[in-house]
Amino acid sequence: MHAPFFDTHAHLTDPRFDADRGAVLERCAQAGVTRVIEVADSPQDWPRALALARSRPAAVRAALGLHPCHAGLCDETLLPRLRRHAALPEVAAIGEIGLDYARSAVPRAVQIDALRRLLGACRQWNKPAVIHCRDAYPDLRRLVAEAFGAPPSGRRFWGVVHCFSGTPDDAVFFAGLGFALGADGPLTYPRNDALREAFRRAGPRAAVLETDSPYLPPQSCRGRRNEPANLPEIAASLASTWAMTVEETADITTRNGLELFGLS
Ligand SMILES: [Zn+2]
Numbered sequence: 179m180h181a182p183f184f185d186t187h188a189h190l191t192d193p194r195f196d197a198d199r200g201a202v203l204e205r206c207a208q209a210g211v212t213r214v215i216e217v218a219d220s221p222q223d224w225p226r227a228l229a230l231a232r233s234r235p236a237a238v239r240a241a242l243g244l245h246p247c248h249a250g251l252c253d254e255t256l257l258p259r260l261r262r263h264a265a266l267p268e269v270a271a272i273g274e275i276g277l278d279y280a281r282s283a284v285p286r287a288v289q290i291d292a293l294r295r296l297l298g299a300c301r302q303w304n305k306p307a308v309i310h311c312r313d314a315y316p317d318l319r320r321l322v323a324e325a326f327g328a329p330p331s332g333r334r335f336w337g338v339v340h341c342f343s344g345t346p347d348d349a350v351f352f353a354g355l356g357f358a359l360g361a362d363g364p365l366t367y368p369r370n371d372a373l374r375e376a377f378r379r380a381g382p383r384a385a386v387l388e389t390d391s392p393y394l395p396p397q398s399c400r401g402r403r404n405e406p407a408n409l410p411e412i413a414a415s416l417a418s419t420w421a422m423t424v425e426e427t428a429d430i431t432t433r434n435g436l437e438l439f440g441l442s
């Protein structure tokens with residue numbers, strides 16, 4: 179049995195799990211994935227994520243946020259509601275929030291404005307940020323530097339750039355500023371040498387594992403629904419990137435994840 183794994187980003191309340199969610203959670207535990215962060219993308223999804231966290235208190239915590247696809251919903255009522263929810267013990271982080279220039283129909287200026295306010299809220303409320311970024315790394319670097327400026331004191335991470343897909347230079351930048359980098363299924367794809375180089379350059383102390391289930395299946399199940407039990411395959415890819423054992427990789431990424439989300 180490996181050291182326990184931590185899936186730091188999943189969407190298990192997605193309707194694609196409605197038929198067999200219990201079995202998925204069972205396979206997750208059997209694979210040694212003892213902790214999961216359930217991520218809610220919009221206020222409409224918050225109650226479901228909270229309910230899952232409450233039903234599995236030893237294993238699941240929630241992250242509640244506003245995905246850049248929903249950034250238009252960031253009105254003056256949203257932040258006070260999010261603040262009340264963020265105070266609940268089952269809420270480990272704010273997210274996902276971020277920038278998506280590949281898929282979001284929301285204008286970039288609106289996404290940027292929403293992210294600026296949400297990052298300010300994370301800092302003010304002392305909550306880790308779970309950041310989503312697609313094709314927007316230069317703007318994200320600017321906004322994160324503006325919001326945080328330097329690494330935190332008294333803890334290692336401000337948050338995580340989930341499903342990290344930037345360059346090796348981006349990886350070093352975010353790790354240096356106090357952000358963890360989320361490693362997902364794409365790390366296992368044969369052509370993604372540049373991504374593996376990014377994780378090699380940023381080093382083991384900056385990485386956390388995540389599946390982003392039901393999205394981003396690793397190489398062995400491409401085209402199928404992803405689930406947390408696939409996390410060890412991502413760990414194996416990261417282990418060979420670092421020339422470490424899977425055991426060591428599980429150990430360090432789980433410890434990074436616990437510290438990131440303030441868990442023990
Ligand atoms: Zn995302």
Ligand SMILES: [Zn+2]
Nearest residue numbers: 187217274390
């Ligand atoms: Zn996600």
